[in-house]
Amino acid sequence: MPGHIKHLIRSDRGVAAIEAAMILPIMIFFIFGTIEIYQYFRAAAILDRAAFSVADGIAMQTKLVGDGPCNATDHLCTYGVVVGDLMRPVDYKNKGRMTIRLFGTDTDASGVTSWTSGSVWGWTCAGDGNCLPGAAGSLPSGIPAPAPKDTLLVVQVFQIYEPFLITSRLWSSLGGSTELSTTAFYRPRFEDLKTLN
Incomplete structure (x- = not known):
C-alpha cells in the first residue's frame, strides 16, 4: 500500500x-477583453475622424445655408447626413448625435478679447440626419485662445457605446454603456460664417 501511494504522488496523470x-478561463477572458478594448478605441477613433471631417468641411465654406434640401455642401443639414456615413460601422443612426456651433469674440474697453459666453448660432443633428437650430450652450473646454474679431466653429459628436455582447455582463459591472464624445475646433477659412443664409 505505501508503494502505491508513492506511485500516485509521483504520477503526472491529470496534471x-x-x-x-x-x-x-483566464485565456478566454483575456481574448474577449482584448476584443472589447479594440472595439472601444475603434469607436472613439471613428468619432474623432467624423468630428474633424465635418468641422473641416464646414470651415471651408464661403457661405452657409441654414435650411434647404440637404443636397449641397453649403447646407448645414447636409453635414447631419454626412456624419452618419463617416460613423460607419458604428450604430450612429440610433445612438448618436452631433452639435454644430459658431462662437464669436467680444473686445472690452481695455482691448481684452474673449469668446462670447454663448454661441452665435447652433444646430443639433440627430443620428438619423435630421438637423434643427438650437444647439446653444456654453463654451466647451479646451477652446483655443481668441483673436480680435475671431470666429470659431465647434463640432461635437456624441455616441452611446454598447459593449460587446459576451462581455456585457462584466462591462455593466464596470459601468455599462457609456457616451463617447469628441470636439473639433476649426476657424472658418474664408468667411466668418456668423450669418446663415
Whole structure:
C-alpha cells in the first residue's frame, strides 16, 4: 500500500487537465477583453475622424445655408447626413448625435478679447440626419485662445457605446454603456460664417 501511494504522488496523470482548467478561463477572458478594448478605441477613433471631417468641411465654406434640401455642401443639414456615413460601422443612426456651433469674440474697453459666453448660432443633428437650430450652450473646454474679431466653429459628436455582447455582463459591472464624445475646433477659412443664409 505505501508503494502505491508513492506511485500516485509521483504520477503526472491529470496534471495537464488541471492546468487547462485553471488557465483556460483566464485565456478566454483575456481574448474577449482584448476584443472589447479594440472595439472601444475603434469607436472613439471613428468619432474623432467624423468630428474633424465635418468641422473641416464646414470651415471651408464661403457661405452657409441654414435650411434647404440637404443636397449641397453649403447646407448645414447636409453635414447631419454626412456624419452618419463617416460613423460607419458604428450604430450612429440610433445612438448618436452631433452639435454644430459658431462662437464669436467680444473686445472690452481695455482691448481684452474673449469668446462670447454663448454661441452665435447652433444646430443639433440627430443620428438619423435630421438637423434643427438650437444647439446653444456654453463654451466647451479646451477652446483655443481668441483673436480680435475671431470666429470659431465647434463640432461635437456624441455616441452611446454598447459593449460587446459576451462581455456585457462584466462591462455593466464596470459601468455599462457609456457616451463617447469628441470636439473639433476649426476657424472658418474664408468667411466668418456668423450669418446663415
